[in-house]
Amino acid sequence: MHISELSDKTGVSLRSLRYYEEKELLRPDRSANGYRQYAESDIERVRLIQMYFGLGLTVKEIVSFFECAFDDSPKQECLPSAIEVGRKKLDEITRRMEQLQQAKTHLDARWERFLRKGDGSRE
Numbered sequence: 001m002h003i004s005e006l007s008d009k010t011g012v013s014l015r016s017l018r019y020y021e022e023k024e025l026l027r028p029d030r031s032a033n034g035y036r037q038y039a040e041s042d043i044e045r046v047r048l049i050q051m052y053f054g055l056g057l058t059v060k061e062i063v064s065f066f067e068c069a070f071d072d073s074p075k076q077e078c079l080p081s082a083i084e085v086g087r088k089k090l091d092e093i094t095r096r097m098e099q100l101q102q103a104k105t106h107l108d109a110r111w112e113r114f115l116r117k118g119d120g121s122r123e
């Protein structure tokens with residue numbers, strides 16, 4: 001598929017897809033006329049890139065994950081480093097989820113009091 005089709009299927013801008021290629025997060029084939037040719041598997045790869053960026057990983061960290069575990073032939077020598085980055089990120093996500101749950105519990109309790117009073121005005 002061409003870059004515009006990948007953009008349509010993933011909702012990611014052409015500019016971002018070109019950036020991902022520049023940073024070697026994506027490696028499309030090139031046709032004889034120079035057009036980028038993406039595989040169906042690149043749809044999932046773009047979604048992973050977006051997820052990892054959303055989690056705060058750097059380009060370098062994402063590249064290391066892909067080189068280690070997501071390429072056709074994973075490289076055993078880089079797995080310990082990738083696993084360490086993954087563990088740190090999982091710990092960070094867990095802490096953030098706990099913070100968000102505490103905030104939700106607090107807000108739910110506050111809104112519940114307002115709803116019981118009727119219109120939310122003070123008595």
